[in-house]
Amino acid sequence: MAGGVALNSVANGKIVEQGLFKDIFIQPASGDNGLPIGAAFYVYNTLKKQKRVFVERDTYLGPKYPEQDVINALKKYNLPIYKSDSVAKETAVMLTNKNVIGLYQGRMEFGPRALGNRSIIADPRFEDMKDIVNEKVKFREAYRPFAPAILADHCKDYFENDYTSPYMLLVYKAKPFAKDKIPAVVHQDGTGRVQTVEKEINPRYYNIIEEFYKITNVPVIMNTSFNIKDEPIVCNPEDAVRCFLGTNIDALVLEDYIVKKTDIDMSKYGNQEDYRHNRGQASKH
Structure with missing residues (x-):
C-alpha cells in the first residue's frame, strides 16, 4: 500500500x-x-523489463552523524559530556522516574514517523504523561495522542492483533486491562497506533524497551517524534541539543552520551523560545 x-x-x-x-x-x-x-x-x-522485488526491512535510511559531531554539539552549548557504558539501562531507569527523554541515535528515519532514532520517549504507565508531553514539550493541543512502542513478541499481550507494525502505521484495539496499565498510549476509543520493535531491526531501541520491561514488567514505552509543533523532526546532533534546551525535556540521550537538566544550570541559557526555531544556526552560548 x-x-x-x-x-x-x-x-x-x-x-x-x-x-x-x-x-x-x-x-x-x-x-x-x-x-x-x-x-x-x-x-x-x-x-527496462528488469523485474525488481521490493524488500524493506527497516526505514532507517537517513543521515547518521559521527561521534565527534555529537561531542561538538555538546561543547558548543557548554553541556556536560558524559558517555555511558550502559545507555539502555540508564535510559530505562530515567523513564521509570517519570523523565521525558529526547532519544537521538543512528540513522534518521525515512518517512513521517519517528521510530526510535529521533524520538521523544516516556513512561506510558502515568496517565498524565500524555498531557505533560503535549503541554510542556510538544506545545500542542491536549487531545493529540501518542504511540505505544512495544516489544514485538509482546504485542498480542496488550493488543487484539499482533500483525507486525514496525512503521507505526496500524491502529489496533487494546485489550481491556491496557487502558489502566498503559493509559498514556491508549486512545479514548480504546485503541493504539502501535509500533512493534524487533531486536534484529533496531537493537539499541529494543534494548531500551527491554531494560524498561525488566524493571516494570511492562514491555511498552510512549513514543512521539523528536520535535515541537510546526517544526521538523531533529536531524543532526545540534538540532537535538537545541530542542532539548528549548523544551521541558528532562534528559537527552545523544547516541551514548546522556545529559540531564538536573545537571545543568538552565538560567544560563536564557529564554527557551530562543532555541525552538532557526535550528542549526550559531548560538550566542
Missing part, C-alpha cells in the same frame, strides 16, 4: 483485521517523499 491514504493508520488496521490478504506491506514513506522509490521500480519493471 502506498500514497498518502496509506498513512491512515485506522484504515490500515481495519484492513489487517479483516484478514483479506495474506501479507500486507505499507510503505513507511507512502506520501510524496516516497515517490522516488515508485519511480525507480517503474523504470526497472516497466521500461
Whole structure:
C-alpha cells in the first residue's frame, strides 16, 4: 500500500483485521517523499523489463552523524559530556522516574514517523504523561495522542492483533486491562497506533524497551517524534541539543552520551523560545 491514504493508520488496521490478504506491506514513506522509490521500480519493471522485488526491512535510511559531531554539539552549548557504558539501562531507569527523554541515535528515519532514532520517549504507565508531553514539550493541543512502542513478541499481550507494525502505521484495539496499565498510549476509543520493535531491526531501541520491561514488567514505552509543533523532526546532533534546551525535556540521550537538566544550570541559557526555531544556526552560548 502506498500514497498518502496509506498513512491512515485506522484504515490500515481495519484492513489487517479483516484478514483479506495474506501479507500486507505499507510503505513507511507512502506520501510524496516516497515517490522516488515508485519511480525507480517503474523504470526497472516497466521500461527496462528488469523485474525488481521490493524488500524493506527497516526505514532507517537517513543521515547518521559521527561521534565527534555529537561531542561538538555538546561543547558548543557548554553541556556536560558524559558517555555511558550502559545507555539502555540508564535510559530505562530515567523513564521509570517519570523523565521525558529526547532519544537521538543512528540513522534518521525515512518517512513521517519517528521510530526510535529521533524520538521523544516516556513512561506510558502515568496517565498524565500524555498531557505533560503535549503541554510542556510538544506545545500542542491536549487531545493529540501518542504511540505505544512495544516489544514485538509482546504485542498480542496488550493488543487484539499482533500483525507486525514496525512503521507505526496500524491502529489496533487494546485489550481491556491496557487502558489502566498503559493509559498514556491508549486512545479514548480504546485503541493504539502501535509500533512493534524487533531486536534484529533496531537493537539499541529494543534494548531500551527491554531494560524498561525488566524493571516494570511492562514491555511498552510512549513514543512521539523528536520535535515541537510546526517544526521538523531533529536531524543532526545540534538540532537535538537545541530542542532539548528549548523544551521541558528532562534528559537527552545523544547516541551514548546522556545529559540531564538536573545537571545543568538552565538560567544560563536564557529564554527557551530562543532555541525552538532557526535550528542549526550559531548560538550566542
